[in-house]
Amino acid sequence: MSLAKSGFPAGFSGGTAAAGLKASGKEDLALILCDSPDCTSAIRQTRSSAAAAPVLVNRTLVETDSIRAIVANSGNANAGTGQDGLTDAIQVRYSAASALGVEPEYVAVCSTGVIGQRLDAVALCDAMPAAVGNLSSDSDHSVAGAIMTTDKAEKRFALDVELPEGTVRLTAQAKGAGMIQPSFATMFCFIQTDAKLSSETCDLLLGTVVKRSFERISVDGQLSTNDVVILMASGASGITVAPQSESEALFGQALDALVRALALEIVADGEGAVRVGRVLVEGGGDDTVEHVARAVAGSPLVKAALHGGDPNWGRILGAVGMALPDSPGMPVDIEIEGIEVCSAGAMVPFDEEALNKAVSGSEVEYTVRVPGSGSVTEVFFSDLSHEYVTINSEYTT
Amino acid sequence: MSLAKSGFPAGFSGGTAAAGLKASGKEDLALILCDSPDCTSAIRQTRSSAAAAPVLVNRTLVETDSIRAIVANSGNANAGTGQDGLTDAIQVRYSAASALGVEPEYVAVCSTGVIGQRLDAVALCDAMPAAVGNLSSDSDHSVAGAIMTTDKAEKRFALDVELPEGTVRLTAQAKGAGMIQPSFATMFCFIQTDAKLSSETCDLLLGTVVKRSFERISVDGQLSTNDVVILMASGASGITVAPQSESEALFGQALDALVRALALEIVADGEGAVRVGRVLVEGGGDDTVEHVARAVAGSPLVKAALHGGDPNWGRILGAVGMALPDSPGMPVDIEIEGIEVCSAGAMVPFDEEALNKAVSGSEVEYTVRVPGSGSVTEVFFSDLSHEYVTINSEYTT
Numbered sequence: 001m002s003l004a005k006s007g008f009p010a011g012f013s014g015g016t017a018a019a020g021l022k023a024s025g026k027e028d029l030a031l032i033l034c035d036s037p038d039c040t041s042a043i044r045q046t047r048s049s050a051a052a053a054p055v056l057v058n059r060t061l062v063e064t065d066s067i068r069a070i071v072a073n074s075g076n077a078n079a080g081t082g083q084d085g086l087t088d089a090i091q092v093r094y095s096a097a098s099a100l101g102v103e104p105e106y107v108a109v110c111s112t113g114v115i116g117q118r119l120d121a122v123a124l125c126d127a128m129p130a131a132v133g134n135l136s137s138d139s140d141h142s143v144a145g146a147i148m149t150t151d152k153a154e155k156r157f158a159l160d161v162e163l164p165e166g167t168v169r170l171t172a173q174a175k176g177a178g179m180i181q182p183s184f185a186t187m188f189c190f191i192q193t194d195a196k197l198s199s200e201t202c203d204l205l206l207g208t209v210v211k212r213s214f215e216r217i218s219v220d221g222q223l224s225t226n227d228v229v230i231l232m233a234s235g236a237s238g239i240t241v242a243p244q245s246e247s248e249a250l251f252g253q254a255l256d257a258l259v260r261a262l263a264l265e266i267v268a269d270g271e272g273a274v275r276v277g278r279v280l281v282e283g284g285g286d287d288t289v290e291h292v293a294r295a296v297a298g299s300p301l302v303k304a305a306l307h308g309g310d311p312n313w314g315r316i317l318g319a320v321g322m323a324l325p326d327s328p329g330m331p332v333d334i335e336i337e338g339i340e341v342c343s344a345g346a347m348v349p350f351d352e353e354a355l356n357k358a359v360s361g362s363e364v365e366y367t368v369r370v371p372g373s374g375s376v377t378e379v380f381f382s383d384l385s386h387e388y389v390t391i392n393s394e395y396t397t
Numbered sequence: 398m399s400l401a402k403s404g405f406p407a408g409f410s411g412g413t414a415a416a417g418l419k420a421s422g423k424e425d426l427a428l429i430l431c432d433s434p435d436c437t438s439a440i441r442q443t444r445s446s447a448a449a450a451p452v453l454v455n456r457t458l459v460e461t462d463s464i465r466a467i468v469a470n471s472g473n474a475n476a477g478t479g480q481d482g483l484t485d486a487i488q489v490r491y492s493a494a495s496a497l498g499v500e501p502e503y504v505a506v507c508s509t510g511v512i513g514q515r516l517d518a519v520a521l522c523d524a525m526p527a528a529v530g531n532l533s534s535d536s537d538h539s540v541a542g543a544i545m546t547t548d549k550a551e552k553r554f555a556l557d558v559e560l561p562e563g564t565v566r567l568t569a570q571a572k573g574a575g576m577i578q579p580s581f582a583t584m585f586c587f588i589q590t591d592a593k594l595s596s597e598t599c600d601l602l603l604g605t606v607v608k609r610s611f612e613r614i615s616v617d618g619q620l621s622t623n624d625v626v627i628l629m630a631s632g633a634s635g636i637t638v639a640p641q642s643e644s645e646a647l648f649g650q651a652l653d654a655l656v657r658a659l660a661l662e663i664v665a666d667g668e669g670a671v672r673v674g675r676v677l678v679e680g681g682g683d684d685t686v687e688h689v690a691r692a693v694a695g696s697p698l699v700k701a702a703l704h705g706g707d708p709n710w711g712r713i714l715g716a717v718g719m720a721l722p723d724s725p726g727m728p729v730d731i732e733i734e735g736i737e738v739c740s741a742g743a744m745v746p747f748d749e750e751a752l753n754k755a756v757s758g759s760e761v762e763y764t765v766r767v768p769g770s771g772s773v774t775e776v777f778f779s780d781l782s783h784e785y786v787t788i789n790s791e792y793t794t
Binding site: 081083300308322327328386388 | 448474480511717722738739781787790
């Protein structure tokens, strides 16, 4: 596979417009269309019980294995909006379906922005013709721009993937960082390919790569009301990725690399973030290592120390101790950037100068070993900064 | 009961000294002594599996139902220090026991401060004669001062409690806020009374009031390696608090009020805190309401909004949705300071000006109703401030 210039895979186009939902007047409406009626797809959405109206619409009214179009807006999450919100999401979906000439059940709807305020569906519908009017095959960058909220930069990648049968293309546009956004709503990731995949293969591959990417990052440990990841395959390349074939393995690797790269961009773009932490936990029991990794990644004290470039390993130990209470004297080993700082729960001598240097880089890796063996996991997380507090304490007012 | 002037209850004295553990040179060693060999007591300590050496010593080597003396230091938590730390804690305990003329098994040892650095036990032992030399019955304020780390002020209360049989006295000294302290170690609360209680009554009452106070506060959701609460009863008043008597009920109420007041002082003194939040959750299932309350109190987005005086109720909804995933369309009701903002999961019209005013006070109350009935809980929490980030990103370096 190789990084490629921008532009959608064959069979896809995107269009954008400014509907006036963003106070800045920037573009806030994005359409993605596959021109093939045989388009296959898969979707993963938030599990929040306060899921936004568009998520509920996608869950109940959309044929999620054959999504042909996406209508997405930024500036308003349409969450906490009750029956009115559902009506608004359905109206926007109908408007997009009609303008694109696609049946509504094949159109997914996605919203991101502030929650608890009614969506201006009329403004979005009014802007629909403009977005349809500029549909083009090289607009993945403007789609990535129109879904941004507080993202510092567009997040998108394009890959050309060499398969035994020929080259297929993979593109993806993403935004946000879970609930880190002050809107506290939403990570989006829209992925397109011109490979030919069954909807079952789409679902299998998407499920696998999401577990290794978006489910392994944490900015502030908060589950969003609006998270959505959609993979669409147009088949326009004529190259089939068959189940359990070499092509499937190669395509899966490329998809994994693409999605992990975007997930890491989301962590690195955490509000005010200056460093990305990676905690690797080894030991006995999948649940145990997961719980420990989440506790370390979610600790505001670990995150603040990461922000300050402070090699305060005691906070890692404390987080582990909290994650596994009532296990007196647990023999935890901790390494920071490969430098052993704690063995069997107790400090060991280390080169302080080397450690101070190691934690001042843009990425810091923590390795934690708890008793037992056979299980391992990782979580990527951003630091806790003054800017995070500023943005999140002054959002709606 | 009535608030009283400072000074220990009959039978108790305290002494303090500067051992040089605090860079500021301020006092960092505190002794509390009960002069009666019939002293009864109860203790509650952290459940962390990375519990500090003094916690392990208290767990295994101390007769916790008859503690007669406490030796406490600030400036170093003696946590993450392995076998050396145990040796140091035992040495400090022996030194205090010897200087006070009490058998070591009746001496509890407590440490707070930075973790992962070896305790200077020799400095503490050297300072022991000075602390013993100024033992006095009115030194509860200096004890409260010597256990401070980043606390803005001493935390102590004294109560005179009228029982049918006569008046008894209750005093308590506290410090810290769970793991909010940059040391990330430690809440202490030392409680004394001259009432006569069996050790079983001490344990029963302490267990009950700790559940209603220290277990219901959250600064940053982090469990400390060093938390400890100790109740000691000298019996010097000659007034017995018998099991299931009116006196026990009255004494219990006073103890509850004392300990809750100190717990709230700890939350209000959270690093950089300007406001205290109280979330009250009602609904079906003790585990459910507890989980929802913790999710709201622990959300950095809710805490940042509290800090900024931002009435961003969507973040409350989001936290509830995260706490109870996979329950689509949960009908959550939310009130902020008695103003209904969300009904059955959807926004309702409210007086924005009144709400803005309500969330700018020093305490903000959130009421959350989830489906079902019969269970209710509350958590007090502090806000997330720039100062928290500053202190916690620059601590050990």
